[in-house]
Amino acid sequence: MTTYRSGGRPRGERGALASIGLHAGLLIAVAISLFPVVWLVLTSLKPRDGWLSSELRLFDDSSLDNYARVLTATEFPRWLLNSVLTAGLTMVAGVLLAATTGYAVSRFRFPGHRGVMWLLLVTQMFPVAILIVPLYNLMAGLGLLNQIPGLVIAYMTIAVPFCAWMMKSYFDTVPIEIDQAGLVDGLTPFGVFRRVVLPLARPGIAVTAFYCFMTAWGEVGYATVFMSQEDKRTLGVGLQQFVGQHWSDWGLMTASAVLIAIPAGAVFLLVQRHLVTGLTAGATKS
Amino acid sequence: MAVSTRNAPAADARGRRRAVPGRLRRSFGTHWYAWAMVAPVLAVMLVLIGWPLARGVYLSLTDATEANIGRTIGVNVIPSTYEFVGLDNYLRILTSDLFWDKLLWTVIWTVACVALHYGVGLALAVMLNRKLRFRSVYRVLLILPWAVPAFVAAFVWRYLYNSDYGVINGMLKLAGLGPVGWLDDPVTAKVAVIAVNVWIGVPFMMVALLGGLQSIPAELYEAAEVDGAGPWQRFRAITLPGLRQVSSTVILLGTIWTFNMFPIIFLVTRGGPGSETEILVTYAFREAFTGIRDYSGSAAWGVIILLMLVVLALGYRRTLRSQGDPW
Numbered sequence: 001m002t003t004y005r006s007g008g009r010p011r012g013e014r015g016a017l018a019s020i021g022l023h024a025g026l027l028i029a030v031a032i033s034l035f036p037v038v039w040l041v042l043t044s045l046k047p048r049d050g051w052l053s054s055e056l057r058l059f060d061d062s063s064l065d066n067y068a069r070v071l072t073a074t075e076f077p078r079w080l081l082n083s084v085l086t087a088g089l090t091m092v093a094g095v096l097l098a099a100t101t102g103y104a105v106s107r108f109r110f111p112g113h114r115g116v117m118w119l120l121l122v123t124q125m126f127p128v129a130i131l132i133v134p135l136y137n138l139m140a141g142l143g144l145l146n147q148i149p150g151l152v153i154a155y156m157t158i159a160v161p162f163c164a165w166m167m168k169s170y171f172d173t174v175p176i177e178i179d180q181a182g183l184v185d186g187l188t189p190f191g192v193f194r195r196v197v198l199p200l201a202r203p204g205i206a207v208t209a210f211y212c213f214m215t216a217w218g219e220v221g222y223a224t225v226f227m228s229q230e231d232k233r234t235l236g237v238g239l240q241q242f243v244g245q246h247w248s249d250w251g252l253m254t255a256s257a258v259l260i261a262i263p264a265g266a267v268f269l270l271v272q273r274h275l276v277t278g279l280t281a282g283a284t285k286s
Numbered sequence: 287m288a289v290s291t292r293n294a295p296a297a298d299a300r301g302r303r304r305a306v307p308g309r310l311r312r313s314f315g316t317h318w319y320a321w322a323m324v325a326p327v328l329a330v331m332l333v334l335i336g337w338p339l340a341r342g343v344y345l346s347l348t349d350a351t352e353a354n355i356g357r358t359i360g361v362n363v364i365p366s367t368y369e370f371v372g373l374d375n376y377l378r379i380l381t382s383d384l385f386w387d388k389l390l391w392t393v394i395w396t397v398a399c400v401a402l403h404y405g406v407g408l409a410l411a412v413m414l415n416r417k418l419r420f421r422s423v424y425r426v427l428l429i430l431p432w433a434v435p436a437f438v439a440a441f442v443w444r445y446l447y448n449s450d451y452g453v454i455n456g457m458l459k460l461a462g463l464g465p466v467g468w469l470d471d472p473v474t475a476k477v478a479v480i481a482v483n484v485w486i487g488v489p490f491m492m493v494a495l496l497g498g499l500q501s502i503p504a505e506l507y508e509a510a511e512v513d514g515a516g517p518w519q520r521f522r523a524i525t526l527p528g529l530r531q532v533s534s535t536v537i538l539l540g541t542i543w544t545f546n547m548f549p550i551i552f553l554v555t556r557g558g559p560g561s562e563t564e565i566l567v568t569y570a571f572r573e574a575f576t577g578i579r580d581y582s583g584s585a586a587w588g589v590i591i592l593l594m595l596v597v598l599a600l601g602y603r604r605t606l607r608s609q610g611d612p613w
């Protein structure tokens with residue numbers, strides 16, 4: 001990263017005081033960013049009803065009781081399955097539909113190009129409130145309420161514009177010379193896309209897919225309205241039950257939160273490096 | 287592009303139809319594959335967004351509620367009895383104090399959140415962009431909140447804020463201070479939800495800005511240093527302009543996302559106390575799905591929210607354009 005000037009003090013080298021300040025600043029930030037997550041894990045490890053105190057006794061009476069209860073005595077596994085199915089289907093459909101659009105917008109300056117870009121951006125602005133009632137009526141008419149495919153269709157409204165936008169950013173980083181070479185070799189524009197660019201864009205697709213999955217995984221508004229039936233709930237809806245107005249059990253809540261966050265977090269950390277380039281490449285190059 | 291040449295003989299063969307205005311046809315000949323690639327998404331957006339949107343706009347001009355909308359109960363089909371009422375819903379909303387209260391709070395919420403996201407994100411990105419021991423460790427740890435699904439984060443924070451057994455009050459007690467009913471008082475509840483949203487949103491800004499910082503050539507800083515520019519001058523003259531492209535995108539996206547941020551307020555405070563922390567989006571949602579469901583009123587709220595965002599985005603684009611950005 002930092003290049004050195006020939007002779008003199010290299011750039012990026014600081015006095016000891018500045019270094020201490022820098023590390024102190026970052027450590028404080030890390031503490032704030034980690035604290036809620038750490039507290040969540042610690043609370044989930046307390047025995048039943050341990051959440052009723054903010055006191056922390058870590059190792060003398062930690063227990064997995066909350067986890068056992070979540071997995072056996074609640075509908076949690078069912079909700080998890082629903083969530084995985086919904087998010088997985090949304091991801092596959094979103095990426096499949098959006099890949100070509102991302103490519104077209106990234107490569108071709110066709111008339112309407114700017115219009116499509118703006119359409120993709122504007123649809124991301126749509127507040128839940130405006131689409132939800134018509135969509136609800138549409139779903140009710142088609143008998144898709146309390147059906148996973150119905151929820152997936154609703155999520156398409158969020159996922160598709162977003163995926164197309166992400167894919168565009170990624171295709172922008174693939175040099176256009178590669179396409180031109182493909183065309184010279186006699187491929188059609190579709191051939192170039194399918195045989196040359198798509199394989200090169202695999203990391204970008206992975207990131208978009210993951211991001212799409214996470215969007216559907218964490219959605220609450222549509223799910224609350226469309227999946228009212230007990231056994232059709234997704235995690236975001238189901239978890240609200242654990243801390244309802246009349247009864248709450250934060251032990252169950254924290255344990256299931258950990259169970260949800262751990263796999264998501266692990267995959268997230270694996271792809272986050274690509275995520276950075278995928279998100280910013282389009283913006284920095286443009 | 288190279289492909290356009292293949293098109294010429296075909297156009298000659300169909301000479302008779304060349305009388306059709308040439309520009310459009312030529313454009314179609316050159317760009318049909320681009321359109322073909324965009325088509326699936328356009329089709330989906332038309333059906334899933336266009337139709338509900340049109341229907342939503344129409345509903346907003348009627349007096350539809352749960353009571354008078356057409357529905358099927360068992361084998362009985364009950365026809366709709368709602369009527370077209372023109373702009374009544376809009377007039378009712380725009381003349382109510384409630385709307386302006388909610389708008390004010392939504393604007394405060396959006397500005398505060400985006401400013402803090404950007405400010406904190408930029409500060410952390412600048413720190414992380416230095417040559418630094420444990421840099422990648424810091425980076426991963428700071429991104430962590432982003433990996434937590436928003437609804438999980440919302441629940442966690444609600445627990446932290448709990449006035450009886452939340453850890454924040456626990457710490458206040460240790461410091462010898464009395465407990466605070468964080469989510470029971472309008473002011474603290476507002477501060478609380480902003481804090482949650484900042485916690486969730488900073489990593490995205492940090493990561494995007496860090497990417498932007500790394501694309502600024504190091505030579506620029508060296509040249510400036512040779513010319514005797516101090517750190518603050520370098521920051522203002524190189525870093526900020528170098529981040530223009532990234533900043534304009536993330537600020538616009540951030541504003542839109544925050545304006546429409548649903549799960550945080552819906553799950554942390556449920557809009558309470560009263561409806562004090564309810565922003566426009568959550569309010570419209572509640573309008574539509576609690577009590578007697580007011581479909582038309584909620585649709586009208588939605589249209590108003592959307593119009594405000596579109597105006598905002600257009601104004602933003604105009605400002606950027608006048609400063610020489612491509613879009």
